[in-house]
Amino acid sequence: MALLPIAILSILGLAWWMGWGVLRVLVVIFIVWIVVLVLMLAAPAAEIRATTGFDARVWVIGGLVLGVTLAYGALVERARAAVKRRWGIEDAPGLAPAGRGAAGLAAGQGQGLAAGQGLGGDDALDRYARHIVLREIGGPGQAKLRDARVLLIGAGGLGAPAALYLAGAGVGRITLADPDTVSISNLQRQIIYRTGDAGRPKGLAAAEALRALNPLIEVHALRRRVNAADTALIAEHDLVLDGSDQFADRAAINAACVAAGVPLIAGSIAQWEGQLTTYDPAHGAPCMACIFPKAPAAGLAPACAEAGVAGPLPGIIGSMMALEAVKRIAGAGKGLAGQMLIFDGLYGETRRIAIHRNPDCPVCSGLEQRAPEA
DSSP states (O other): OTHHHHHHHHHHHHHHHHTOOHHHHHHHHHHHHHHHHHHHHHSOHHHHHHHHOOOHHHHHHHHHHHHHHHHHHHHHHHHHHHHHHHHOSSSOTTSSOTTOOHHHHHHTOSTTOOTTOOOSHHHHHHHTHHHHTSTTTHHHHHHHHHHOEEEEEOOSTTHHHHHHHHHHHTOSEEEEEOOOBOOGGGGGTOTTOOGGGTTSBHHHHHHHHHHHHOTTSEEEEEOSOOOTTOHHHHHTSSEEEEOOOOHHHHHHHHHHHHHHTOOEEEEEEEBTEEEEEEEOGGGTOOOHHHHOOSOOOTTTSOOHHHHOBOTHHHHHHHHHHHHHHHHHHHTOSOOOBTEEEEEETTTTEEEEEEOOOOTTOTTTTTOOOOOOOO
């Protein structure tokens, strides 16, 4: 019986050398178990114990445990196959790289694709598995994320976590717009960067990080500000996330989004507090100018460099911006259009306030309201 552990170790060594899967190894061990069980049944139990010092009952119990393990593995494989049949691999919504056919994959086209990298359906299925099993997202929702085009303005404290989560979620095309370069003082809160990125353009450094995180998506970087004249740029996207930190920039972005009819998810932070909402006057929600028609008085809303900011705070608000984007794209839950969420990190309090369109708003008052989205 001392040869039995050696036989099992030999099987495991052979399996490792041949690259077998766990299920195949268990099947082989189960076959060995059956052979040994037959030999045990062919001889009296007392003789087996005297010869080997091993009780046949223990062997039977071990076989039952092994059988249960095999049955569980078979069920997992069957469930996996059912998911593939339902959502497919080549035809699967949400399980193929955005805008890339089989020829594009073979040629290695698209940003962020390394030569020889396997980016087939199995990779996408594993990558987005936690989304696919969510009832509110599933395969159809992941398909919408794959096909979505998101413009992220500002790759700083808010944009850094938002960009990472959008890329991880599988948003098919992300455009980053930021005119600044990385500085050491950014690293306290802008977690997408590393010390070695100091001095590099933020958009380019962030784009590299996103492509490394998820090579199935397309990432583009713009080293400039987005202003009110960028209606055409915004119209190329389904959703805009604004993480800029100047009122003038925010007002210009809001005006361009209203003109293009594109929803705007806006977050802001100061010291220990952050706020978040979705501006979408085309569907009845207010725009930024409805709520903040004028810039705050000098000194009333100082920049982070002057007032300071708790490092994790932009991570919280930026992540919530990404969550609102995923919900809106996938059609899950209820968003923050018409609501402003205010988070107080110092005291751990969260509250919501209702916000409404201003019929006399200089930016969106003449905008015709569209039918609700499906």
